[in-house]
Amino acid sequence: MARPTLSSSPDPWSDARLDAAFAALADAGAPPGLAAAIRDRLDADGASGSRRLRLPRLGRAGTVALVGALAVVVGVAAWSTIGGQLLGPGFTVSRGGDGSSTFDAGEFRFSFPAAWSVGDARTVFSGGSVIAVLGTSSMEPRCGIVHVDINCVYERRLDPGEVRVIVGTATYRGTTVLDRPDSETGITTRPTVGGMPAILDDQTATAGYYLADLNLLWSIGRPHSLGSVVRIEVLAREPGAADARAAAEALVASFAYTPPPATLPPDREDGIRVARLAIDQADADFRRGWGQAAGGNHYSCQPDDPDVPAAATITFSAGGDLGGEVPVTCSWTLEREGDLFWRVALRVDWSIAGAGGRYTETLWLDAAGAVVHVRQAGEGPPMVPATPAPTALPTGPARSVLGLDVITVEAAIARRDAGPSPEEIAVLGWVATAPVTLRCAYTDRTLFDLRPWCQESLTHLMRDPERLTADVIQPAGPSLNPLLREASLDVGHPTVGPVEVIVIGHFDDPRSGACPAGEEAECRLVFVAERVLAADTAAEDALTLPRPWTRDGSAAPSATSPIEHLRYVPNLMPLSVGRVPASSLAAVEPAAAAIEADVGDVDVWIVRALPATEGGVLVGPWTIRTYVVPDPWIAQGEQRAYEVVDGRLEVIAWIID
Structure with a gap:
């Protein structure tokens, strides 16, 4: 098969044409002889078939002058697969001597036909990424030369005989590679790829837009996270779809993780040991995050051995402080999940005033005991009925922190509604986050915007210690949406809450004018937090450096x-x-x-x-x-x-x- 070329020009990349390209694009003062030096290096690398493309070391001015010329040289290298090793952001491509090349992303690698082109398409989006585009056809120049615009690739239909492979990653919501449902529009099988569980969705029957006669999608579990996968999508159009399938299957058969995933030891006692360590670590992290110095929680109440229920009393659950002691029964189980993972299910059963329930937190551990996935199910015990709200400020002298008078959530809202001003204030209240995952539109987080991102809108600073749930995501009483993304937290960020805190922050942030056009007024109303302290923080502790x-x-x-x-x-x-x-x-x-x-x-x-x-x-x-x-x-x-x-x-x- 003839190697595809980048340019549609009938003229090859001769020495004269390369000189002309440098003359046109490197007119900002490139060092003398640069074009000849790079051309000689290209010739040497092409002859050896095994050397890395190296460029002369340049000063800052030379680097700036070289940008335009490099677009030509690197573009030709990336799409023509010049012999040697080609570097992209996050991956390398090495030419072998057997008609194949190796794609190495550091975490994983695979082999593919050397005649295929490779384009850097690295794009990060909500829930995943695209790394590269491989295939038998070069990209249109409008899609990019050094970096490929993946949206441009997605909108282009296949040419006759074309094979296209898109490599990336994805994250599942609420499921894993082990139990993701089968495709509703294709045929799903569950192979093992690179030693990891994987999913193959054959969507050939529904690949109409691209005119594809083959549409295969491999989702390969990642050793460090069962909720995340490497995606390899293969599209092909006749003639040659059968050959494309064989090439795709060979590519996937060569897929390997670096290092490969470790298998579980045969002795169940090893599983009990790493499970116990994981539970103890979870307890320590929970106490540190919530500032829990004493009392039991849904980790510390677990017995030493599996399958042995134990009565206990806890004061904290997954949602935070219960407001008092709650009697529960705690237990855990241990099972193998294939040859690679232990599945540990932590259970808390409770019964209060005729009502009862079970909260289960399942941990998946690798052979070394690292947690690779967590899943929660059920409801924890309700809060112990609260005494009169502790958010009321004490009588007598006004309370203050760092010299700022502490005010209530209602008082902060009144200041905002009277016309926001940028003075720093300290607000006492209860902070909680509703335990749900929203389906959020894509947010370009490289652009400035003070308004809370989709998931951030679930965090509230409330007057009262309200418990938010998947069904109740908005407080009934007065509340603010504090912007915590750039706040120094002296308490753990609440996954549910509520936690009593003092939030130091301001309205009318000086950066509001940089918000998207038309949204400046809304940005002025956002309560931007600088520091979050526990409500009972001692005066001397507030003087410590923020985290x-x-x-x-x-x-x-x-x-x-x-x-x-x-x-x-x-x-x-x-x-x-x-x-x-x-x-x-x-x-x-x-x-x-x-x-x-x-x-x-x-x-x-x-x-x-x-x-x-x-x-x-x-x-x-x-x-x-x-x-x-x-x-x-x-x-x-x-x-x-x-x-x-x-x-x-x-x-x-x-x-x-």
Whole structure:
């Protein structure tokens, strides 16, 4: 089969044509002889068939000048499969000597015909991603050269004889690769691929739009998460659909994880041991997240051995504080799930005032005991009837935290409705999240928007300790929707709640003007939280450095370093400290987005703070100030620190590391 080429021009990529391309696209001052150097390297790599494409090391100016020329060279390499190793973001493609190539994404790899083209189509969306497009036809130039627009690929029908393969990932909601229902429009089988359980959906009978005579979709379980799969979708059109099926089956047969999944040991005692460790770890994480120092919960009440029910008393369930002691019976079971996973079902049975129920939390563990999936079912026990609402402020002297008077949720709502203002306030209430998963429209989180994202709308700061459920997702009493995505949480983020807290934040955020056109007024009404404290936080504990937040929820190191780099700001009281990639600044602090070009590919600290006395008491005016500090542990040499002032960025210090 002839190798497909990128260009529709009848002229081959001759030396003269390559020189012309560089002359046209690299007119910003590319280093002398660059075109010849790259052409010689291409010729050498093509002859050897095994060397990696390497480019001369350039300075910053040379790199900028080379961008246009690289679009031509890399485009030809990516779509013509030049011998050697081709690098894409997150994967490599290596040419073998047997007529096949190897696609290696780090987590997994597979072989495919060397004559096929490969395009980087890396796109992340809600619930999954696309990594690459492979096939017998090159993409239309309008779909991209270095990076392929997957939407452009999706809208294009197959040409006669074409084979198209789309590689990506997906996440299931409420199910796993083990028990996802069969396809309603195709034929579903359940093979093992790469040592993992998988699903094959043959949708050939419904592949009308693409004119496909073959439509196969493999969903391959991932060792670290049973709720996530690698997807390999194969479309083909006659003539040659039978050959395409054989090629697809060979590709999937070569699929392997790196490292391969480990099989379970034969002894059930090993399963009991790792299950007990997982339960103990879950108990520790639960206590840390909820600030539970004493009392039982639905993890700690579990007995040492499986299949042996034990009576216990708990004060916390999966939904949080029960408001008192509740008698329950706890038990757990252990079963093998194939050769790779243990299934541990934790059960809490309760009976109160003639009503009863069972809450079950099922953990899937791999051979090492790591939790690869969790599923909840049933309802936990109801809360113990509350005494008069503790949200009422104490009589006598007004309560305060860090010098801010603590107000009720109702008082905060009144301030907002009277016309939002950006002064910092401290609000006492109960925070809870409704335990449901919404079907959300796609949200481009690279764009700035203060309005709560779909799932964030389920979190409420309430006057009363209301228990939210899958059927009751809105509080009956007064409440706010606090924006917690950039808040430093001194308490665990409630999966259900309610938890009594003090939320320090403000309305009329200075960034409201950067919200999508027409939504600025709505953004001004959002209660943007900087810090969330437990309601009973002691005054001295409130003075500690806030816990850092990250955009992706991953762990961040201590905030000590960036705060030290702001030591030139006297008596600063940080309320919120977070770390983001410089490339994400536009979505977090639009005024700071321009510094990405200065700091490069590093992480940046966002510090939101107020002036304070030497004793740590906040002083007016109580309007949040924002500082931007490139990570001193990553960025080397001379750095700048910045402050956001009236929507613009000002350099306030030079830092020499």
